Amino acid sequence: MKPRIIKTEAQHKAALARIEKIFDAKPGSQEGDEFELLTMLVEQYEEATVPIEPPDPVAAIRFRMEQQNLTNRDLIPYIGSASKVSEVLSGRRGLSITMIRNLVRGLGIPADVLIGKPEASPGSNDPAEVLSGARGAG
Numbered sequence: 001m002k003p004r005i006i007k008t009e010a011q012h013k014a015a016l017a018r019i020e021k022i023f024d025a026k027p028g029s030q031e032g033d034e035f036e037l038l039t040m041l042v043e044q045y046e047e048a049t050v051p052i053e054p055p056d057p058v059a060a061i062r063f064r065m066e067q068q069n070l071t072n073r074d075l076i077p078y079i080g081s082a083s084k085v086s087e088v089l090s091g092r093r094g095l096s097i098t099m100i101r102n103l104v105r106g107l108g109i110p111a112d113v114l115i116g117k118p119e120a121s122p123g124s125n126d127p128a129e130v131l132s133g134a135r136g137a138g
Contacts, residue, residue, distance in 0.1 A: 003037045006045035015042050057116040058091055064107050078102040 006012050019038050025031035055063070065075070075085045079099050087093035100114045
């Protein structure tokens with residue numbers, strides 16, 4: 001397969017199939033260079049055709065809790081009382097501006113993720129994608 005800009009789903013599938021065949025190519029070899037180029041072309045195509053939406057705010061908070069081994073009790077300084085933490089995590093209470101600011105500063109969750117979109121469905125996207133580069137990740 002001659003590497004070229006990927007414009008269709010068929011070209012995308014063909015590139016993925018070729019990448020799979022040459023996956024173990026030695027870096028610096030002809031196939032290794034082809035692998036690297038095809039990977040970049042596939043990434044470019046996927047970024048243009050499959051935009052990643054931010055995760056649901058509660059999913060993002062739960063993901064950060066898991067990353068940092070936090071309990072509901074650990075969120076009290078950011079959200080308020082234990083009952084408010086419980087209500088937020090269960091989806092019965094939305095986040096206030098103060099809560100959002102505290103979570104941004106304290107846990108490094110991006111504000112745009114915490115603000116969320118009204119039409120976003122809970123758990124519809126992987127929060128790891130969005131939070132992986134955020135402060136405090138890991």
